[in-house]
Amino acid sequence: MTILHLIPVGLGDSAPERWLPQTAREIAAQLRFFIAENAKSARAFLKLIGTAVPLQEITIHTLRADTTAQEIRDWLAAVPTDQDLALVSEAGCPAVADPGALVVAQAQARGLRVQPWTGPSSIMLGLMASGLQGQRFAFHGYAPVKAHERDAQLRAWESLSHKHQQTQILIETPYRNLALFEALLSVLRESTRLCVASSLTCKEESVRTLSIQEWRKAGAPDFERQPTLFLFLAG
Structure with missing residues (x-):
């Protein structure tokens, strides 16, 4: 039976031995079929781990925003029954x-075996290192870009955090890290604890948790253009 391997990709510039098990690296190196969020980063990943198959002989399907379920079914159907394929994200854990x-949904519907492999997830790593509530949490992705919408959403998330004692997790495009950080300091209550986790698994890695009041005194961390996760928990 064909297996869909869910292979995590590194979060930044660090050796794959640090974030991907040897067995997963060995399997990925043998495969000829991949589905990727970004073909360029997928090729960089394959060059990093080394492949037993020449790169030009490897098929990489790009998962676009407008990719249809039928296209995915066609990709899966084209894989010979004696071969496997992998799904890779641009960074972190696929799906x-x-x-x-x-x-994954189409693979499950087709009756394929789905094999997840352990690897870096900024959401999990940041939560682990934050010291915030690890049993009740919510990941929201990106906050709205427009300031008034963003501030209203942050207040709503803080209200949920206070009501349910639930850690709120969000990310931002690296060049807007400072804008989101300043918004969090402006909008959230002084007692709310905020964790800023940057460049996880990389040599520049930094994770720090302070109350909003303490962050206002400490100032912004050095996270310019670094992939960063923001987590907060209302008191």
């Missing part, structure tokens, strides 16, 4: 905060 869930 978690990632469009790859569409591929």
